[in-house]
Amino acid sequence: MPLMVKDYSWTQTESKVYISVPLKGMNAKHVDIFATDEYLKVHFPPFLFEAFLFAPVDDDKSIAKIGNGVAVFTLQKQKEELWNQLITYNEDREKQKEIRQKAILKxxxxxxxxxxxxxxxxxEESKFALQTMMKLEEEERAKIQKIKNDECKKAVNELETWKLEHKSKEEKAIQPQRQSIQSVRNTEISKVEKLSVPLSSGRVGVIPQLGNKNVPKTENVNLPGPRSCGNIKVNFTPRVFPTALRESRVPEEEEWLKKQAEARRVVAADLAELDDLKPEERNPDWLKEKGDKFFVAGNYQAALNAYNLALKLNRKLPSLYSNRAACHLKLRNLHKAIEDSSQALELLTPPVADNAAARLKAHVRRGTAFCELELYVEGLQDYHAALKIDPDNQKLQEDTQKIRDIIQGALG
Structure with a gap:
């Protein structure tokens, strides 16, 4: 049975009550406090302070502080008045039990x-993040469309200008020829022989008879001939991995393709919290693209939120874990970067040519996180694994040598 604390003290104003409970030398982490508007309990075994308050208080505005061996409570009264006493003394155990149960229920x-x-x-925060991403995408789409429209308008204007210039040049080239033709016609008409023929009305008509002189013709404009037809030979191959050793890696490549197809079909079963999302917002690839754009822009927290939501939809895509590891590196969440890189490497099996670049990135990111944690031996192992994938990478060779020098300096 607990020992009841009797040596507490309290004071009050019209709006607040101050209670001081001695903790009998107990550590603050062993003190359990429970409070509602009508009930207050401080339990630090084997001692117990229990108060059935004289009037209700506002527990949201009340505070408790523990220090120097004392628990001090500042209770905000719901009604401004002076209490006759702190505790309502009630010997009815059933009534006390009812008050306790009521307090627990509240x-x-x-x-x-x-x-x-x-x-x-x-x-709401998740929805706001998605709306922000959609707004950025809409702005980017509008910007691209504006550039397209401007380029189209510019091309149309240039085409119209070229047509006018070309037409003007043609007019200037044809004008002398027209003048020459008109001059010849005038000469021929003046020399024509007039023949009289009877008309139905009885009048005499005159029919001009042109001579047989040659009329100068317009010069032919040299135009390019029509394009000659031809055939383009296209060869198709059913192979997905066009590598030199692909014939010897057929089983591994087929297993990798099968895993990728299964990963694309995986969709999270519990989407209750995502009911208000649009169809495109439920696409992990769409979210990954948004995360990539945020990462390039330097907004690493927004990129992390996009990758987190994409992983809720599909946990089988290694690129999501690898990209989230890059975000954790930027945000200095080094242990999480190691976990995500390891998960990405686990999904990037079997090792084939198609996932070599992804495996290299995952090894480098995990190795970088190890080195940031001063675990240089583990980091060197990942850099060695990355070098096996791309042995001619000069930057990777330099970083690996730096890690070796750090380890040798520490050992020396």
Whole structure:
């Protein structure tokens, strides 16, 4: 049975109550405090302080501080008045039990409401992040469309200018020829023989009869001939991995292709919190592209949020883990960077030519995280694995040598 604390003290104003409870030399981490608007309990075994308050208080505005062996409570009264006493003395154990149960029920309801509010806030933040990404995408799309429209307008204007210039040149070239033709026609008409023929009305008509002189013709414009037709030979191959050793790696390549196809079909089963998302927002590839754009722009936290949401939809894509590891490196979450890089390497099996670049990035990112944690031996192992994939990489060779020098300096 707990020992009840009797040597507490309290003071009050019209709006607040101050209670001081001695902790009997107990450590603060062993003190359990439970409070509602009508009930206060401080439990530090084997001692117990329990108060059935004289009037209700506002527990949201009340505070508790523990220090120097004393727990001090500042309770905000719901109604401004002076209390006759701190505790309502009630010897009815059933009544006390009812008050305790009522306090526990209130605390549970409050905790459930807080949890629901946090979940709603988290959902709103996630929705806001997606809306921000969509807004950025829309702005980028509008910018690209504007560039296209400007280029199209510029091309049309240039074409119209070229047509006018070309037409003007043609007019200037044809004008002398027209003048020459008109001059010849005038000469021929003046020399024509007039023939009289009877008309139906009885009048005499004159029919001009042109001579047989040659009329100068317009010069032919040299135009390019029509394009000659031809055939383009296209060869198709069913192979996916066009490598020199592909014939000897057929089983591994087929296994990798099968894993990739299965990964693309995987969709998270629990999407209750994502019901308000649009269809394109449920696409992991779309979210990965958004994360990549945020990462390039230097907004690493936004990129991390995009990769997190994509992984909720599909946990079988190694590129999501590898890219999230890069974000963790930038944000100095080194242990998480190691975990994501390891997960990416686990999914990048079997090792084939198609996933060589992805495996190299994962090894380098994990090795970098190890070195940042001063675990240089583990980091050197990952850099050696990366060098096996790309032995001619000069930058990788230099970084590997730097790590060797650090290890040798530490050992020396």
């Amino acid at each position: 605390a549970q309801e409050k905790a459930a409401a807080d949890s629901k509010a946090k979940a709603a806030q988290k959902q």
